[in-house]
Amino acid sequence: MPLTQEQLAEIEAQRASPRQTLRAVSEGMEKHLYTAQPVLDHGFVRAIDYMGDDSAIVQAARVSYGAGTKHVQNDEGLIRYLMRHWHSTPFEMCEVKLHIKLPVFVARQWIRHRTANVNEYSARYSILDREFYIPAPEHLAAQSTINNQGRGEVLQGEEAARVLALLKSDAAQMYDNYEAMLSQDGQQGLARELARMNLPMNIYTQWYWKTDLHNLFHFLRLRADSHAQYEIRVYAEAIAAMTADWVPLAYAAFEDYRMGGATLSSKAIDVLKRMLKGEEVTRETSGMSVGEWREFQAVIADPA
Amino acid sequence: MPLTQEQLAEIEAQRASPRQTLRAVSEGMEKHLYTAQPVLDHGFVRAIDYMGDDSAIVQAARVSYGAGTKHVQNDEGLIRYLMRHWHSTPFEMCEVKLHIKLPVFVARQWIRHRTANVNEYSARYSILDREFYIPAPEHLAAQSTINNQGRGEVLQGEEAARVLALLKSDAAQMYDNYEAMLSQDGQQGLARELARMNLPMNIYTQWYWKTDLHNLFHFLRLRADSHAQYEIRVYAEAIAAMTADWVPLAYAAFEDYRMGGATLSSKAIDVLKRMLKGEEVTRETSGMSVGEWREFQAVIADPA
Amino acid sequence: MPLTQEQLAEIEAQRASPRQTLRAVSEGMEKHLYTAQPVLDHGFVRAIDYMGDDSAIVQAARVSYGAGTKHVQNDEGLIRYLMRHWHSTPFEMCEVKLHIKLPVFVARQWIRHRTANVNEYSARYSILDREFYIPAPEHLAAQSTINNQGRGEVLQGEEAARVLALLKSDAAQMYDNYEAMLSQDGQQGLARELARMNLPMNIYTQWYWKTDLHNLFHFLRLRADSHAQYEIRVYAEAIAAMTADWVPLAYAAFEDYRMGGATLSSKAIDVLKRMLKGEEVTRETSGMSVGEWREFQAVIADPA
Amino acid sequence: MPLTQEQLAEIEAQRASPRQTLRAVSEGMEKHLYTAQPVLDHGFVRAIDYMGDDSAIVQAARVSYGAGTKHVQNDEGLIRYLMRHWHSTPFEMCEVKLHIKLPVFVARQWIRHRTANVNEYSARYSILDREFYIPAPEHLAAQSTINNQGRGEVLQGEEAARVLALLKSDAAQMYDNYEAMLSQDGQQGLARELARMNLPMNIYTQWYWKTDLHNLFHFLRLRADSHAQYEIRVYAEAIAAMTADWVPLAYAAFEDYRMGGATLSSKAIDVLKRMLKGEEVTRETSGMSVGEWREFQAVIADPA
Structure with missing residues (x-):
C-alpha cells in the first residue's frame, strides 16, 4: 500500500x-x-x-x-x-x-x-x-546481448522463480537485521545513520x-x-x-x-539529400559507422 | 507612469x-x-x-x-x-x-x-x-572618500543642478538619435539590434x-x-x-x-571570549587588520 | 588598442x-x-x-x-x-x-x-x-523586413554616414560628460556607481x-x-x-x-518518409505551418 | 585494496x-x-x-x-x-x-x-x-539519545560483535546472490540494471x-x-x-x-552586548529557545 x-x-x-x-x-x-x-x-x-x-x-x-x-x-x-x-x-x-x-x-x-x-x-x-521493489514476472528480464546497458528477453521458468525468491528473501532478511541492529531492547542499538547501510537498493x-x-x-x-x-x-x-x-x-x-523528433548529424543530412535525389545509399557508401547507420535507419524506417 | x-x-x-x-x-x-x-x-x-x-x-x-x-x-x-x-x-x-x-x-x-x-x-x-532613471536630488551623491565602491555626501548646489541637467539632456538626445536611426521614413532604418547600442544604461x-x-x-x-x-x-x-x-x-x-545577524571569524570569537572575561582588547592586541577590527566593532557596538 | x-x-x-x-x-x-x-x-x-x-x-x-x-x-x-x-x-x-x-x-x-x-x-x-564599439560600414545593417529580430541589407550612402557619425559623436559626448561628472576638480564629483548610468551600451x-x-x-x-x-x-x-x-x-x-545537424519534428519525419517513398509533398499536404515548412526546406535543400 | x-x-x-x-x-x-x-x-x-x-x-x-x-x-x-x-x-x-x-x-x-x-x-x-564498508570497531556507534540524526557512544562487547558479524555476512550473501543472478552459466542471467538492486548501500x-x-x-x-x-x-x-x-x-x-567562525542571530548579538556591559544573562532572560541558547553557549564557551 x-x-x-x-x-x-x-x-x-x-x-x-x-x-x-x-x-x-x-x-x-x-x-x-x-x-x-x-x-x-x-x-x-x-x-x-x-x-x-x-x-x-x-x-x-x-x-x-x-x-x-x-x-x-x-x-x-x-x-x-x-x-x-x-x-x-x-x-x-x-x-x-x-x-x-x-x-x-x-x-x-x-x-x-x-x-x-x-x-x-x-x-x-x-x-x-x-x-x-520486487519486479512483476513480466519485467524480470535477462541482460541484453547486444546492448551493454539494456535488458533483453524475459526470464523464464525456474530461473525467474529463483530470482524472485532470492530478491524477496534477501530483502526480508536485510530488513530483519536492520531492525535487529536498531533495536534498543536489551542493547544500546546501532545508530540509524549506520544501520541504513545494510539495506538493499530496492528499498x-x-x-x-x-x-x-x-x-x-x-x-x-x-x-x-x-x-x-x-x-x-x-x-x-x-x-x-x-x-x-x-x-x-x-x-x-x-x-x-x-x-517524436530526431536529431540528424550533418553526415545524415547529406545522405538524406542523396536519397531524396534517388540515389541508393548503403551503409558502406554513407560514411557512417555501424551504430550511426542503424540509428539513422530507425529514424526513417517505415513501420508499415 | x-x-x-x-x-x-x-x-x-x-x-x-x-x-x-x-x-x-x-x-x-x-x-x-x-x-x-x-x-x-x-x-x-x-x-x-x-x-x-x-x-x-x-x-x-x-x-x-x-x-x-x-x-x-x-x-x-x-x-x-x-x-x-x-x-x-x-x-x-x-x-x-x-x-x-x-x-x-x-x-x-x-x-x-x-x-x-x-x-x-x-x-x-x-x-x-x-x-x-533620473535620481531624485537627495540621491545624487558624491563618490565616497573612504569606500571605493560607495557613495558619500549628497551633491550640493550648482554641481547637483549641472549633473541633473546633463543626465536629462544626454538621455533625451540619445533617445532622439535612437529613434532617428530606427526611422524608416525616407531611409532604410537601422536594425533594432544595432540601434539599441546608442542607449544609455539608465534606460x-x-x-x-x-x-x-x-x-x-x-x-x-x-x-x-x-x-x-x-x-x-x-x-x-x-x-x-x-x-x-x-x-x-x-x-x-x-x-x-x-x-540582523553577523558572521564572526575564529579570531573575532577569541577576542570576544577575552572581552567577556574582562580583558581590555585593542585593535593592536586583537591580531585583526584595521578593516576587520572596524567591522567587528560595528557588530558589538552599542547604538545607545 | x-x-x-x-x-x-x-x-x-x-x-x-x-x-x-x-x-x-x-x-x-x-x-x-x-x-x-x-x-x-x-x-x-x-x-x-x-x-x-x-x-x-x-x-x-x-x-x-x-x-x-x-x-x-x-x-x-x-x-x-x-x-x-x-x-x-x-x-x-x-x-x-x-x-x-x-x-x-x-x-x-x-x-x-x-x-x-x-x-x-x-x-x-x-x-x-x-x-x-562602432560597426564597420559593412556591418551597419538595416532592420530585416522578414525577421523581427534580424538585420537585412547593409545601409547605403548618406544614411550609413549619418548613423556612423551619430554613434561616434554620441559616444564621445556621453563619455565627456561621464568624466565631467566624475571629476573632483573644483567640485565634489559624482559617485562612480551613478555616473556610469550615462554611458551608452556600446562601451x-x-x-x-x-x-x-x-x-x-x-x-x-x-x-x-x-x-x-x-x-x-x-x-x-x-x-x-x-x-x-x-x-x-x-x-x-x-x-x-x-x-551541422538538425532536429526534425515527428511531423517532419513523417513527411520525409513519404518523400523517400516517392510522394510529392507540398506545404499544403505536409500539415506544417508556413514557418515550419520553410525551415524544413532549408534542412533538405540542395545547395547545388 | x-x-x-x-x-x-x-x-x-x-x-x-x-x-x-x-x-x-x-x-x-x-x-x-x-x-x-x-x-x-x-x-x-x-x-x-x-x-x-x-x-x-x-x-x-x-x-x-x-x-x-x-x-x-x-x-x-x-x-x-x-x-x-x-x-x-x-x-x-x-x-x-x-x-x-x-x-x-x-x-x-x-x-x-x-x-x-x-x-x-x-x-x-x-x-x-x-x-x-565495514566500520572499524571504534566507529560502531549507538544512536544518540539527544540528537535525532547523530550517534552516541561506541557499541560494546557482544552487541558490537553481533553487528559486525551481521554486516559482514549480509554483504557477503547479497553479493553472492548478485553474482548468482547475473551468471549466464546454464541460465539466461538477470540484467545488470536489475541485479544491482539486491546490493546493500555499504557497497x-x-x-x-x-x-x-x-x-x-x-x-x-x-x-x-x-x-x-x-x-x-x-x-x-x-x-x-x-x-x-x-x-x-x-x-x-x-x-x-x-x-572556525560562527553566525550569530540579531538576538544573540543583543545578548552579547548586554554581557559585554557586565549584565548576567541567563537562558530565561535571553529570549532564546533552549536549542539556540545551547548553541550560543558553545560559541562563546571557554574550552579552558
Whole structure:
C-alpha cells in the first residue's frame, strides 16, 4: 500500500476544501492535486503544487519579445515556435512540485538531474519502512546481448522463480537485521545513520521534487524514452500524463518536437539529400559507422 | 507612469476574477498579486504568481526528517531551526514570479544572481520606451572618500543642478538619435539590434524574474543590505516587504538570523571570549587588520 | 588598442616561462594561452587557463561505463558516441577560463548563459575606458523586413554616414560628460556607481568567463549560429576556433552532430518518409505551418 | 585494496612524465596528483586535475575591482577581504577534479551538492566489485539519545560483535546472490540494471567529481563539520588537507572565517552586548529557545 490511512485522510481533507486565488489556474492539473498515482508495486507520484499554465508561457514570451510576437496569431502557434527554436526561458516560468515514492536505485538515477529542488526522507533521522521493489514476472528480464546497458528477453521458468525468491528473501532478511541492529531492547542499538547501510537498493524512499517545465521536459525526454530503464520510465510516463493535463499546448509541442523528433548529424543530412535525389545509399557508401547507420535507419524506417 | 492604461486594465481584470484552487494559498501574497509597487521614478515590482507558504516549508521539512521533526512543537520553531542550521532545501520548495521594471545598470547587477529564471524584454525584437532613471536630488551623491565602491555626501548646489541637467539632456538626445536611426521614413532604418547600442544604461527595461525562496533570501541579504547600491536596494526592500506578507514565519527567521545577524571569524570569537572575561582588547592586541577590527566593532557596538 | 603596454608585457612574461606539470596538457591550447585574439574594433578573447583534453573526456566516460566502453575501439569513436547520445557529463570534465573584452550590449546577451563563472570589471569600483564599439560600414545593417529580430541589407550612402557619425559623436559626448561628472576638480564629483548610468551600451567592458566544455558547446551552438547577432557571433567563432585546437576530437563531433545537424519534428519525419517513398509533398499536404515548412526546406535543400 | 595493480601502474606512468605548461601551477597540488589517499576501509580520494592557484583568485578579483583593489597591499589581505565579504566569484575561478571511491550511502549524501560535475561508475553497464564498508570497531556507534540524526557512544562487547558479524555476512550473501543472478552459466542471467538492486548501500562505488573552489568550500564547511556523519567527514577532511596544499592562502582564510567562525542571530548579538556591559544573562532572560541558547553557549564557551 503506497499511502497510509493517515496520508489518505490528509489527502481527502485537502481535496475537500478549495480556496480562492487570483493566480493562474490549470483545471487539468487541479484534478490531479494530492491524488497519488500508483507506480510500480509500492511507489507513487502525486502533484502537490504547481505554478502557471499554457497562458503563463505565452505571457512570459510576450514580455520578452514585445511587439515582435504580435504577428503570431495564437497561443498554440507561439508555443510551437518557442519549442521549435529552443527558446527555453518561457517554459521555465512554470513550476511543479511532486511527492514521489520510489526505490533507491531509481532515486540514484533520478537525482542526476541537478536543476531541481529536493527534500528526501532522511534515514539518518528516521527509520525506513519495510517496502521493497520486487519486479512483476513480466519485467524480470535477462541482460541484453547486444546492448551493454539494456535488458533483453524475459526470464523464464525456474530461473525467474529463483530470482524472485532470492530478491524477496534477501530483502526480508536485510530488513530483519536492520531492525535487529536498531533495536534498543536489551542493547544500546546501532545508530540509524549506520544501520541504513545494510539495506538493499530496492528499498523505497520518498521525496518532494520540484522543477520548472523546461527541466521537466528534459527529464521526460531522457526518462520516458524507450532506452530508459523500465523502472524509471514508468515514473516518467505517469508524470508525462499529468503534464499533458497541466499544460496541454506545451506538452503537445514537446511531443512533436522532442519525444517524436530526431536529431540528424550533418553526415545524415547529406545522405538524406542523396536519397531524396534517388540515389541508393548503403551503409558502406554513407560514411557512417555501424551504430550511426542503424540509428539513422530507425529514424526513417517505415513501420508499415 | 510605470504602467500603461492597457496594463492597468489587464490588472483590474485579473484582480476581479478569483478562481478556485486546491493549492496552498497565502492570503498575505494574494493581496499583492498583479498590483504594481512603484520603485524609483519609473520602475515597479509586481507579483505575478507564487507557490507555497509557510506551511509548505514545514511540510517539506517533515518529509525529509520524518519522525525526527515531531519533537519540534510548532511551525515557527521548526522554521527557525531550519534557518539557523542552514537547512536550505525546505525553503526552496516555495517559488515566486515577479514582473520588474528597472534601469539597465540595475538589471546588470541583478542578473548576476544566476539561480533564477528570467524573461527580459528584447531590444532586438522591439523598441524600448523613452523612460530613463533620473535620481531624485537627495540621491545624487558624491563618490565616497573612504569606500571605493560607495557613495558619500549628497551633491550640493550648482554641481547637483549641472549633473541633473546633463543626465536629462544626454538621455533625451540619445533617445532622439535612437529613434532617428530606427526611422524608416525616407531611409532604410537601422536594425533594432544595432540601434539599441546608442542607449544609455539608465534606460528602463523590464523582465519576469522567478526564483525560489532560498535564493530570494540570498538576493535580499546582499541587495537589501546597507552596503548595496541605493538603486537596487529599493527594489530589494519592496520585495522584502512583499515576502514578509507571503511567508511571515520564514521572513521573521530570515530577519533574525540573516539580515540582523553577523558572521564572526575564529579570531573575532577569541577576542570576544577575552572581552567577556574582562580583558581590555585593542585593535593592536586583537591580531585583526584595521578593516576587520572596524567591522567587528560595528557588530558589538552599542547604538545607545 | 585592446591591450595596454602593461598587459602586453605581462603576457610576454607569462609566455616566456613554461613550468612543469603532471596534468593533462593540450598542445593545441597551450599555443593560445594569454595571447589576445582581436574581435570587433576594441575587443578580444584570450585563453587564461584550461583543464583537460580529449583524453580526459574518454577517461571520465570509461569511469562511468566501465567495461561497457571497452568494445568501442578508439577515442574518436567513443567521443562521437557520447555526443550522439547526449551523454553530456564526460564533456563537463573539461573546463576553460577566458578573458574577454566586449561591448556591454553583447555582454548583456552573453550573461544569459547561467552555467558559467564570471568576474566582470566593476564600474562601481573603477572608471571605464573611453572605448566604444562602432560597426564597420559593412556591418551597419538595416532592420530585416522578414525577421523581427534580424538585420537585412547593409545601409547605403548618406544614411550609413549619418548613423556612423551619430554613434561616434554620441559616444564621445556621453563619455565627456561621464568624466565631467566624475571629476573632483573644483567640485565634489559624482559617485562612480551613478555616473556610469550615462554611458551608452556600446562601451566596452571586460570579464573573466569560465565554463565547462558541455556548456561551452551549448553557447557555441546558439551564438556561432547564423541567426545569432553578428556582434556576439564573432566572439563565438573566435572561441570555436580555439576549442577546435584544444579538444580536436570533441570539436569535430560537435560540428557534425550539433552545428551541422538538425532536429526534425515527428511531423517532419513523417513527411520525409513519404518523400523517400516517392510522394510529392507540398506545404499544403505536409500539415506544417508556413514557418515550419520553410525551415524544413532549408534542412533538405540542395545547395547545388 | 583500493586500487588495482593496473591502476597503480597507470598512476606511476602518469607521475613519471611531467610536461611543460604555460598555465598557473600549484606546486602543493602537483605532489598530490594521481596519488590515492586512502579513506575508510576500501575508499580513496585522488586528485586528477586542477585549475588555478591562490594567484588566480587574486587575478580574477583585480579584473573585477580594477584600480579599487590596488590599496590592498598583498594577496593574503585581498583573499581574506574577499572571504570576509562573501565575494565568491573569484574563488569560482579555481577548479578541481577528484577521483573518489566511496560507499553508496555516502555517495547519496554527497550528490546533494548540486553544483558539481559527476561521472559515476554505472552498474547498468558494468558489474560492481565485491567491496563493502565495514566500520572499524571504534566507529560502531549507538544512536544518540539527544540528537535525532547523530550517534552516541561506541557499541560494546557482544552487541558490537553481533553487528559486525551481521554486516559482514549480509554483504557477503547479497553479493553472492548478485553474482548468482547475473551468471549466464546454464541460465539466461538477470540484467545488470536489475541485479544491482539486491546490493546493500555499504557497497563501494566510484566517481569523478569536479567542482569549483567556492562550492568546494561550501561542501567542506558542511561535511568536514563535527556534525557531519563520520563516514563522509573523513572524505571531507582528506580533501581539506589537499586543498590546504593547493591554495594555502584561500584555505587559511576559509578556516578562519568559515570553519572556525560562527553566525550569530540579531538576538544573540543583543545578548552579547548586554554581557559585554557586565549584565548576567541567563537562558530565561535571553529570549532564546533552549536549542539556540545551547548553541550560543558553545560559541562563546571557554574550552579552558
